[in-house]
Amino acid sequence: MATAQAITTADYKLFPNPRNVHRVVFEHQVFVPHPYMFIEMESYYLKGRYSLFAAHRLSDNKAGQLATFELPEDEQKFKDRFVPD
DSSP, X not given: OGGGGOEEOSSEXXXXXXXXXXXXXXXXXEEESOTTOOOOGGGGOOSSOEEEXXXXXXXXXXXXXXEEESSHHHHHHHHHHXXXX
């Protein structure tokens, strides 16, 4: 059943986070190689729309999460503040 929700792009196979308000793959993206880490996107106080996906990177079969952002400044804010557990 989960595969019905999967989104495949040129770089990733993605599974939307059930907490997403938007299930859109936005232009600005950050891959984090921490598939089991809880990422609370609301705590970043982003200005634009965003989405989070469980991700399988096709180039190297690496599992992780892909955070996507509508605005480039939100992508940079996430990169600056993200600290893996």
